[in-house]
Amino acid sequence: MAIPLVNSVASWFLKKRFHQIDLFLKYPHEVQNELLMSLISTSKDTEIGKKFDFNSIRNYRDFTQRVPVSSYEDYQNLIERSRKGEKNIFWPKPINWFAKSSGTTSAKSKFIPVSADSLEDCHYAAGKDLLCMYLNNNENSTLFNGKNLRLGGSKELYEENGTTFGDLSAILIDNMPLWAEFSSTPGNKVSLMSDWEYKMQAIVNETINENVTSLAGVPSWMLVLLNNVLESTGNKNILDVWPNLEVYFHGGVSFLPYVDQYKSIIPSKSFKYYEIYNASEGFFAIQDRNQSDELLLMLDYGIFYEFIPMQTHGTPTEVLIPLSQVEKGINYAIVITTNAGLWRYKIGDTILFTSTKPYRIKVTGRTKHFINVFGEELIIENTDKALKIVAKKTKSEILDYTVAPIFMEGKTKGAHEWIIEFKTPPKDLGYFNELLDNSLKSINSDYESKRYKNITLNKPVIHSAKQGLFYKWMKRNDKLGGQHKIPRLSNSRDFLEELLKID
Numbered sequence: 001m002a003i004p005l006v007n008s009v010a011s012w013f014l015k016k017r018f019h020q021i022d023l024f025l026k027y028p029h030e031v032q033n034e035l036l037m038s039l040i041s042t043s044k045d046t047e048i049g050k051k052f053d054f055n056s057i058r059n060y061r062d063f064t065q066r067v068p069v070s071s072y073e074d075y076q077n078l079i080e081r082s083r084k085g086e087k088n089i090f091w092p093k094p095i096n097w098f099a100k101s102s103g104t105t106s107a108k109s110k111f112i113p114v115s116a117d118s119l120e121d122c123h124y125a126a127g128k129d130l131l132c133m134y135l136n137n138n139e140n141s142t143l144f145n146g147k148n149l150r151l152g153g154s155k156e157l158y159e160e161n162g163t164t165f166g167d168l169s170a171i172l173i174d175n176m177p178l179w180a181e182f183s184s185t186p187g188n189k190v191s192l193m194s195d196w197e198y199k200m201q202a203i204v205n206e207t208i209n210e211n212v213t214s215l216a217g218v219p220s221w222m223l224v225l226l227n228n229v230l231e232s233t234g235n236k237n238i239l240d241v242w243p244n245l246e247v248y249f250h251g252g253v254s255f256l257p258y259v260d261q262y263k264s265i266i267p268s269k270s271f272k273y274y275e276i277y278n279a280s281e282g283f284f285a286i287q288d289r290n291q292s293d294e295l296l297l298m299l300d301y302g303i304f305y306e307f308i309p310m311q312t313h314g315t316p317t318e319v320l321i322p323l324s325q326v327e328k329g330i331n332y333a334i335v336i337t338t339n340a341g342l343w344r345y346k347i348g349d350t351i352l353f354t355s356t357k358p359y360r361i362k363v364t365g366r367t368k369h370f371i372n373v374f375g376e377e378l379i380i381e382n383t384d385k386a387l388k389i390v391a392k393k394t395k396s397e398i399l400d401y402t403v404a405p406i407f408m409e410g411k412t413k414g415a416h417e418w419i420i421e422f423k424t425p426p427k428d429l430g431y432f433n434e435l436l437d438n439s440l441k442s443i444n445s446d447y448e449s450k451r452y453k454n455i456t457l458n459k460p461v462i463h464s465a466k467q468g469l470f471y472k473w474m475k476r477n478d479k480l481g482g483q484h485k486i487p488r489l490s491n492s493r494d495f496l497e498e499l500l501k502i503d
Contacts, residue, residue, distance in 0.1 A: 017132050024299040025358045029324045033060060036304040039337060048078075048090045048343060060322060069320065069335060069344045072110050079111055084161045091115055091341030097175075099168040099280035101377070101446065109445045111165055112280040118340040119175055122301040123168075126276070126283035129298065130249060133288045134274055138246075143213050146244055147185040151203070151217030151225055157192070168280045185210050196455045200225060204232045212242040218252035219262075220374040220414065220456055226265055227411045238266050251276035253372050254363075254491060261408060277363055281347050282338055285361055294360040299323075302339030307332035310350060313367060320344075328353050333367050369489040373405040374414050374456050376447040378440070380488045386439035387420075394432050397423040400470040400486050404496035406461065415458040419499050421465035433462050465499070472502055 024031040040063065044054040052066045068074075075090075082095050090113070097114040135141055152169030164171070173191050181188070186206040193199040203225060215222060226238055235241050245266070255275065262273075277285040277295050282303050285295035297305070305323050310331040312318045320335060334349050336342060351361045371378040383403060391398055399421040406415040418436075426432040437460055441448040450456045470486050487495050 017129065018136065020300065021129070028299055028359060029322075031299050032304055032323050035300065035302065036060065036063065036337065039302070039304060039339060042339075043090070043092055043341070046088050046090055046092055046341070048341070052343075064320065067344050069346065070342075071346050075342070075345070079113060082113060083111060083163050083165070085163065089341070090343065091117075091339075093117065095341065096163055097171050098163060098165040099171060100165050101168070101280045110280070112168075113340045113342070114168070114171055114280075115340040117302060118282060118338060119172070121339060122283050122303065123172055123278070124177060125301055126278065126286065126298065130274065130276060130286050133286060133296075134247060134249075134272070137288075137290050138272070141246065142244060143246065144183065146211035146213035146242075147183055148214045148216055148249075149186075149203075149207055149210075149212045150184050150191065151215075151222050152191050185212065196449075197453050200228050200455070201232075204228050208233055208241055210242075211244055213244050214247045214249065215245070216249040218375050219250050219255050219258040220253060220408065220450075222248070222250070223258060223261060223408055224413070224456055230265065231411070237264075239268060245271070247272040247274055249274045249276060251278055253375050258408070261410070264410075277361075279347060279349070281336060281342060281345065282340070284334075285363075294354045294362060297323075297359040297361055299359070304337040306335040306337075306344065308335060308346075310367070323359065326353050326356065326359075328356060331364055365491070369487065371403060371405055371416065371489045371491055373407065373491055374450050376444070376450045376457065378403075378416070378444060378447055378489060382440060382444045382447070383488065385443055386436055389439045390432060390435040393435055394426040394428075395424070396426040396432065399423050400465075402470075402487055402496060402499065403489050404493045405491065406458075407493075413454060413456060413458045416460045417493075417496060418460055418462045419465050419469070419496060420462060421467070421469055425464055429462060429464060433460055436460065436462070463500075469499060469502060473499055476502075 037057075040049075040054045040057050043049045049055075054066075057063050057066055078089050079098070082089050083098055087094055093115060095113045095115055097119070098111040099114050100109050100111055131143070135143065150173070152167065152173055157164050157166035157170050157174055170192055173188055176184070176188075186203050190199065190202045190206055193202060208229060217225075229238065229241055230236070233241055239245060248262070248266075248271070250273065255273070272290060275287045275293075275295060276283070283298070283301060284303065285297045287294070288296040299305075306320045307323070307326055308318060308320055310333060313333050326332065329352065331350050331352055334347050334351060336345050336347060338345070346367070348367050350364045350367055352364050354360050354362055366372070366379075369380050383401075387398055387401065390396075401418060401420040403416050403418050406417050408414045437451065441451055447457075451459075474486070490496070
C-alpha cells in the first residue's frame with residue numbers, strides 16, 4: 001500500500017473517530033451511564049447477572065445496591081472455572097484469553113479475563129485512537145513512512161483446557177489486526193520469543209535496517225533494547241540508527257526516572273513522548289496533547305468507572321462515587337466494570353484528576369506500597385513472605401527493612417537496594433541475599449522475569465543497618481509512636497538516601 005494512501009485512510013479515520021470522541025467529551029456522564037446499562041443488559045443471563053438480579057437494575061443507584069465491590073480474590077474461583085472451559089459465568093460470550101500478571105496476596109500470578117469485545121473495543125480501539133491523537137497534533141508527521149518498533153512481554157502463550165494465557169502483550173500481538181501487523185517490527189515470531197537474552201539480539205538484528213519511525217513499550221525494557229542497539233551498531237545515539245524516529249509511546253511504569261537517559265541517547269528537541277495508561281484489565285487513558293503530563297480518560301471503551309477517595313479506602317466508611325462526582329486534586333483508587341466481565345473490580349491503581357472538563361488524569365501509584373520502576377510489581381506481601389522464608393533458613397531475625405530502586409544509568413542495569421536491621425544477623429549476608437533473590441522469584445513472576453539472566457534487574461544490594469537506625473530516623477522526623485510505620489517499599493530513593501546518611 002502506497003504511503004500517501006495510508007495517510008489518506010488515516011486522515012479519514014481520524015476525522016470520523018474524533019466525532020465520536022467529541023461526544024464523550026461533551027456528554028461524559030451520559031456516555032458512561034449508557035455504557036453501564038448496556039453492560040448490565042448484555043450480562044443479565046450470566047451466572048453473575050442472575051445472582052445479583054441484573055434484570056431489576058434500572059439505574060446506577062440500583063447497581064450500587066445490588067453488586068458488591070470485588071477484588072481478584074473474590075473472582076479467583078470464577079476465573080478458574082472459566083479457564084477450565086465453563087461459559088456464561090461473568091460474561092455471556094466465551095472468554096478464550098487470560099492475561100497473566102503478578103500482584104495478588106494469595107497467588108503468584110493473576111489471570112485476568114480478556115474477551116473478544118475487550119480486545120476489539122478497548123485495547124485495539126485505544127491503539128487506533130493513540131495514532132489519531134498523535135497525527136492530529138502533528139500534521140507534518142511521517143509516521144507511516146516507516147514502522148513501529150514494538151517491545152512486548154517475555155512470555156509465550158500457553159494453552160490449557162481450551163483457553164489460552166500469557167502476557168497481555170503476547171495476546172495482543174497474537175490477535176493483532178492486519179493494519180497493525182503491516183506497520184510493526186519485529187514480526188510475530190521474534191516478538192513472542194520467550195528467552196529475553198536471545199530475543200533482544202533477534203530484535204536488534206531484525207530492526208536495525210528498518211525505517212523505524214516510532215517506539216512502543218515499557219521504558220525499562222525499551223532502554224535495555226536501545227542500549228543493545230547502540231552496542232551492536234557502534235553508534236553513539238539512536239538517531240544515527242533510525243534518523244526518521246519521531247515518537248516514543250510508553251506506559252506501564254513511571255517514565256520520570258528514565259527521562260534524562262532517553263534524552264541522552266535520542267538527542268532531539270523535536271522528538272515526542274506520548275504516555276498511555278493500560279493494564280491487563282483494560283486500556284484507560286491516553287496522552288492527547290504534545291508536551292503534556294496529563295492523560296485523557298477514555299470513556300467509550302466498554303469500561304464503566306467508579307472511584308474511591310483514598311482517605312476512605314479500606315476503611316469501614318469506604319465511599320464509591322461515579323465519574324460525575326470526582327474532584328480535582330484528590331487521590332482516588334479506581335474501580336472498573338468491563339466488557340470482559342469484571343464487575344466493580346478494584347484494580348489497585350490510584351489516580352488524580354487534573355481536569356474535569358474534559359476528564360484528564362495523572363497516575364499516582366498503587367493502593368499499597370510497592371516498587372514498579374521496572375515493571376516488577378513488587379508489593380509488601382511479596383517481601384514480607386520472602387524475608388520470613390529466608391530468615392528461617394538462615395536462623396536470622398529481622399527488625400525492620402526498607403527497599404528502593406537503583407535506577408538504570410547508561411548501560412548499567414537497575415536493581416533493588418535493601419537496608420535491613422537485624423536482631424540476629426545471618427552468618428553470611430551474601431548467602432542471605434541469594435536466598436532472598438530466589439524467594440522473590442518464586443513468589444512474584446514479574447520480578448522473576450525482570451531478573452532472568454540479569455536482563456533488566458541485577459541482583460539485589462543489601463546493607464546490614466546499624467542497631468537502632470530506623471528508630472533514629474523516626475525520632476528525627478517526629479514519627480515515634482504506634483501509628484507510624486517504616487516505609488517498606490518505595491518507587492523513589494528519598495527515604496533510603498536519608499537512612500544511608502544517618503551515622
